[in-house]
Amino acid sequence: MLSRKASKDSHGQDSSYFQGWQEYEKNPYHPIQNPMGIIQMGLAENQLSFDLLESWLRRNSNTMALKKDGVSAFKDLALFQDYHGLPAFKEALVNFMTSMRGNKIKYSSDKLVLTAGATAANEILMFCLTDPGQAFILPTPYYPGFDRDLKWRTGAEIVPMHCSSSNGFRITRCALEQAYQLGQELNLKIKGVLVTNPSNPLGTTMTKTELNHLLDFAIDKNIHIVSDEIYSGTVFDCSSTTGFTSIMEVLNERNNNNYNNIRNHVHMVYSLSKDLGLPGFRVGLIYSNNEKVIAAATKMSSFALVSSQTQFMLSNLLSDAKFIKKYMVENQRRLKRRKDMLVRGLRKAGISCLRSNAGLFCWVDMRHLLSSDSFEAEKELWKRIVCEVGLNISPGSSCHCSQPGWFRICFANISEDALHLAMHRMKVFTSSIFSVRFPIIMMRKKSF
Numbered sequence: 001m002l003s004r005k006a007s008k009d010s011h012g013q014d015s016s017y018f019q020g021w022q023e024y025e026k027n028p029y030h031p032i033q034n035p036m037g038i039i040q041m042g043l044a045e046n047q048l049s050f051d052l053l054e055s056w057l058r059r060n061s062n063t064m065a066l067k068k069d070g071v072s073a074f075k076d077l078a079l080f081q082d083y084h085g086l087p088a089f090k091e092a093l094v095n096f097m098t099s100m101r102g103n104k105i106k107y108s109s110d111k112l113v114l115t116a117g118a119t120a121a122n123e124i125l126m127f128c129l130t131d132p133g134q135a136f137i138l139p140t141p142y143y144p145g146f147d148r149d150l151k152w153r154t155g156a157e158i159v160p161m162h163c164s165s166s167n168g169f170r171i172t173r174c175a176l177e178q179a180y181q182l183g184q185e186l187n188l189k190i191k192g193v194l195v196t197n198p199s200n201p202l203g204t205t206m207t208k209t210e211l212n213h214l215l216d217f218a219i220d221k222n223i224h225i226v227s228d229e230i231y232s233g234t235v236f237d238c239s240s241t242t243g244f245t246s247i248m249e250v251l252n253e254r255n256n257n258n259y260n261n262i263r264n265h266v267h268m269v270y271s272l273s274k275d276l277g278l279p280g281f282r283v284g285l286i287y288s289n290n291e292k293v294i295a296a297a298t299k300m301s302s303f304a305l306v307s308s309q310t311q312f313m314l315s316n317l318l319s320d321a322k323f324i325k326k327y328m329v330e331n332q333r334r335l336k337r338r339k340d341m342l343v344r345g346l347r348k349a350g351i352s353c354l355r356s357n358a359g360l361f362c363w364v365d366m367r368h369l370l371s372s373d374s375f376e377a378e379k380e381l382w383k384r385i386v387c388e389v390g391l392n393i394s395p396g397s398s399c400h401c402s403q404p405g406w407f408r409i410c411f412a413n414i415s416e417d418a419l420h421l422a423m424h425r426m427k428v429f430t431s432s433i434f435s436v437r438f439p440i441i442m443m444r445k446k447s448f
């Protein structure tokens, strides 16, 4: 009954990433009504700072009443459907990005296209830059939703670039070359590389060295770079080596004429879903120096517009520079506190995490809990964690990680109490594994 396009399995809904959510929905944890239920730790949502946003809304009730300078803007907003977006909102967005990223670059509103979230932004870029059968290289592990967002409706392909725990999953020139080679063996024309910076699922920012490798590679192969920077405002540890650097900043440092071509090949994606915790508002954007890409993406954005009342409301919120600055600092402080809580809890359960400085999740090493070094063993462990321990977490294989035993655990979508309970459950679980594997050592430990 369905078209071949609609029934194509590149949607990826059979991945364990989505299966875990289904299990969670059958038996969701609730502190009173269902305390034995599954705790949702597979959802990269930021619910830590709603109190700040809500108190701003209470103080600015005109915004919710759709009033501007005390006069109703209802009719204008109800009729507005220009796909270029409200100028005031685009201006507020670029000013927000400029200041949030330390004024290193002055973003300009005519290089920006509004989209309904980063999902639409990524798909539109794939639509604009690839023909069916052409491919983008993606470093693994990557956000499981990319299989759907990049491939499903566009016909584009993903060529994985395998990163390894041996260097903290960093991007190297050698791994980029290998992925390019793989694309050629598969008979796929490589049109670009797409990275997430900070990374989902790693929770790490890319170093300037990595970004420069990426630029050199793209110049060398004459291909595009898409940098999904949706987590850029979550960076909670900003020492000089670990802070956030946008691809646009590294590009700007190469400002002589030799680099004109690459300037047109670099595109950035952003959204308010993570930094402001507003995925339901569906606000995203594409930012590019390439006029042709901006023109084509603007036409395509007809299919994924941001509603005018959302644009109105958020242009008022983002224009309150003092509030936004305070919000970002406080939100980052809360994220760090949560992340530290998760890392400590896991450590008590004998589990370590990749060192991270951003995002709403940790990349967790459970290789020592596998019954063998295989993806079957990873799946077996994952099923036990979902069904017996009652935690929905995402196995590395759903993020296309090439090494079994890594898992993504989210920490910003649940209460502190639920996080403590989750860690307690993990500790009981790992102790039970160790007491089966090493009964004598465990008995001795208990007798101390």
Ligand SMILES: Cc1ncc(COP(=O)(O)O)c(C=O)c1O
Residues within 6 Å of the ligand: 044, 116, 117, 118, 119, 120, 143, 145, 196, 200, 228, 230, 271, 272, 273, 279, 283, 284
């Ligand atoms: C890397 C990345 N890109 C895009 C998205 C989708 O974001 P949005 O809600 O803005 O569509 C997500 C959501 O988790 C993500 O992690």
